[in-house]
Structure formats: structure tokens, C-alpha cells
Amino acid sequence: MNIEIVALTGGVGGAKLALGLDCLFPAGRLACVVNTGDDFDHLGLRICPDVDTLMYTLAGCSDPEHGWGRADETWSFMRVLESLGGPGWFKLGDGDLAVHVERTHRLRTGESLTAVTACLARALGIGTVVLPMTDQPVATRVLTTEGRLDFQDYFVARRAEPRITDIEFSGHESAQLTQAVRSALASPGLQAIVLCPSNPWLSMDPILSVPGMRSALRSAGVPVVAVCPLIAGRSVKGPTAKIMSELGIEANPRSIAMHYASVADGLVIDAADASWADRCPVPTRVTPTLMRSLEDRKRLAAETVAFAASLRARRDE
């Protein structure tokens, strides 16, 4: 592999920046290490929400309205499933199902999630290398004031409403860094590692919980730059700010920087948060981080990469 950028990402928010990076680099030069802590078995199918959101986003076939699933989707499956008394809380589009069925079938025949994902990404015409964080099952579970909940029960069925007291990544102790992730991080041409603006607690921490991941990031010897998922104390989408509040953490860039303290060398923060720049424990780059258009995504991606280059230059001085 001749990877220049490794991006760690979850679903929607992270995938937006990943698309920006994907536009900047030729095929095979960007690798995305994706959260699989949200993965679960549903109706006997293995569902990988973040991997799929990223793939659909990079392939240009994601549903712009929902933030998950495919554009131009049909819903006959769900309609019939519910009429048969099947569960309706997790929406599976008809086209989306092809990915789940094909993946589940190939996993059952013994292929690794990494191998299956590579095939799916290739079939979807994606040039970027899409790498599940591990091939072993890791399941994010939240401890809430209503008890322990599986991630999708919390996030989809309960719409992230229960109050979180703690988060665990079940199985992470026996998860292994894949050879593909190892190789990507050891690429000789690697310039930077980017922590995309996904939820640090729910989407990025599972990735960082894989044994060996943190040290592999450090050993890569390139700047690790995080993009703050908050703007003016609020999350753009999803429950980041809500969860921070529940965990007793102030929703500001400094808290994000502190959370990533042992991993990130720099933090990209929004112009609205410029006043926080001096109060962060790492160097910051202040720039608009709201990604509405594809141009926004590319600009933020370029800014993030440039920031990493400046950190590298500073270190080399």
C-alpha cells in the first residue's frame, strides 16, 4: 500500500470529511479506518452501519436526506416484513439489503470483514481503501440510567434519548489490529492521520479501543490531527454534545482536545470557537468546519491536511 493519509471515522459526520479527503487524493492514497462498534446482527444479517454509510458516501449513492442508507431507495422489503410481523424499528432499504445479504453470506463462508469490505468497496467503484477497525466483533454498549443498552437499541430504537452514564466496547480486549490497518499506518509515504469529526465517545473511542491501535498511530511517526465535531458547543448532527453533558464534560473544543490528548497532535476547530484556540492543550487550526456542500468538504479536508503538514514542518525544524 502507498497510503498518504489515514482517516479514522465513524458514520455521517466523519464520512463527510472522508469524502472531502477522497476528492483530494488519487485512488489508493487514502485509507479510512472505520468504526465497527455499531455493527450488529439483525434478522440474521450482519449490519455494519458506519462502514456502509462511508461506502455509500464515497460511492456517491448515499441518501442525502436521512444521512444513512442509499439514495433512490425502495422499501418493499420493510413493508412486507412488517406485514409478516417482523421488526420495523431498523429500516433496511431494498438496495441496501443486497449489501447486507452479500456481506453476511461471505462472512459465513469464512471471509474476513476486511476482505468482504474491500470487495464491496471495489464493486461500488470506491478508490479509497475502506478498512474495518478490526475483523473481530466489538459491540458498543451504553450504560444508561435505564440500564445497559446495545448500541442500536440506544441509538435507533430509543433515538439516543436515555441518559448515558458509561460506555463499553464489548469484546475489544480480544479484537486484533488487522494486517491491512497495520500496513496502511506503516506506509512509507504516509503524511498524516486524521480523526474525522465523528462522535469521539461513540464512534472514535471504539476504534482507539482496539489493542495496538493507539501505539500503531503513534508509531506511524506522522502528525495526528483531529477535527472537532462541535461548533459553538453544539454537535452538527448526533448526540455528541448531549452525551458530553451527561458524562459531566463541558461541550467545547478544549474537552475534545483533552479527550484526544494521548492521540492527537492538533485540533481543527470552527471559526465560531476561535476563542478556545489558546485554551486547548494542542495546537489548533481555526477554520469553518460546517460541511454543507461538497466544496465545504474538500476545503476542510485540504485545510486539515495543510494543518498536519504545518505540524510536521514545525516538528522537523
Added chain:
Amino acid sequence: MNIEIVALTGGVGGAKLALGLDCLFPAGRLACVVNTGDDFDHLGLRICPDVDTLMYTLAGCSDPEHGWGRADETWSFMRVLESLGGPGWFKLGDGDLAVHVERTHRLRTGESLTAVTACLARALGIGTVVLPMTDQPVATRVLTTEGRLDFQDYFVARRAEPRITDIEFSGHESAQLTQAVRSALASPGLQAIVLCPSNPWLSMDPILSVPGMRSALRSAGVPVVAVCPLIAGRSVKGPTAKIMSELGIEANPRSIAMHYASVADGLVIDAADASWADRCPVPTRVTPTLMRSLEDRKRLAAETVAFAASLRARRDE
């Protein structure tokens, strides 16, 4: 169970008569014992073509054009599956998939095919009792001049073109009669057993190959009436006549009666075949058997039941 009629049936042709019978009897009085020799695993899903064709036919949601699958179907799954490099030869509609996914999931959790089918049929609003011929896997395979072929490879992928030399029902030796089939055949109010006009070699023989099935039919103590699937030496749909020719059997009602000799007490034949009536080894009833309309189906069903009643009366004399 208070079953009055047990019908043995395969897919399309048999399901037409089953619908006619279904219209004649109140809910819970007709039981259909269905061929599962065509069942197979595809993409990790358990597909039961004849069970589904029968269920969709009885539920009034079958595709009248194809003769399989659901009416008003969408095809997003197949479109995406093929774009991912998945197999396109077996068409799975989006709504149809809900049945396969739900069934496969429940079979994996340990439910029997009989139990899952009962739930699906109930959810589809079917009053007739739909019974798989057995809960154990039996796989119809054809020996052809091109070698041994799995049934769907032969029937769908190869469009029934290879020349058949023999037929086997793999696994039938260890298949067991289900308690549900046993109970249906032992119902005190049972009036008749109907062999629907499905392919005798490919659809009915697998049912008859289940150990104990033939003796259970005999022990039922009611007339067993077959409806001839041929009209003027030709099959209405499907390869019955072609297969008979390949096996060196003349395609006429007498051959069908001979084939069912140890099972059937009478044969319903088409008006076009009236001249064969005297040459059959069992009593015959001559009547139009082509089922174009729902009225045709009901009329043939009524005629078949009346024929069985006349055989019963004759025996009781």
C-alpha cells in the same frame, strides 16, 4: 385439526387447483402438503419456491405474469446485488426477500419449517393449512446427459433444457413425516386426498418419497384422486411432457395413472383426453382441466371433490 381435504401440491399448476379448493372450504378445513424438494440455500437464505408460490397464490398476492414471486414487486435488491457482482440467475423480489429473510432467521433459531410456514401463512391471512412435506432437507437432483444438476440449476439457470435420465431426492431416506401432516391425514372428517396437477416426477414424487407418506395416504381411508397435469399430450406449463418423453414415457393420461398406480384411486382428465378414459387403470372423471380464471379453478376443485365423493360412495356400496 378438522381437515376435510388434503391436497398434495407443487408450485404453479398445483397451486391453481389449491386456490380453487381454498375457495370451496372454510378456513382450517383444507390442508396442502407442499413439495420442498425444490428448496435450496441461496446467498445464505433458505428459499422454498413451492411453499412460497402456494402461499402467495392463496394469499392473492402472487404475480400472475411470472407464475412465481409477488405481484407489484420491486427489484432494487437484484439491481444492487448484480452491481456488487452477486449472482443474478435467481430473481429475488424486494418484498419476496422479506419472506426468505424472516424464514431463514427463524429456522436458524431452531424453529421447524412447519412452524415458520404456519406463522408466515397466518401473517399472509391464509386460512388453509400449509404444510411442508417434511422438516428435513430433501433436495431434488436431476441426472442429465450433462451430468447431475441441483434442481434450481436445472430448472431456473438451465431453463429445464438438459435431457433428464433420472431423478433423485437426496436426503429423503432420513426425512420424516411431520406430526402436522400425520394429523391432517388422520383427521376424522377427512373426505378426500387430492394430488394436484403439478409435475408428477419433479413435484409430486418428492412428496411421495418421504418415508411413511404413501402408507399414511393409504391409511387415511379416503379416496385419493389425482388431477392429470397433461392436456392432449402437452403440459399446460412446465416441462412435464418434455421429461416424460426423455424418460421414454408416452405423454398421456394413462401414463400418469400408471405412475400414480399405487397411490391414486381415480384420475381427473381433460375433455380433450376423453378417449383415454377407458384405457386408464383407475376410474376417471372427464372435465375441462385448463384453469384460466378463478371460476375455472373453483369449478375443477368442486368437480375433483365430487369425483372423490362418487368413488367413496361406490366403495361404500
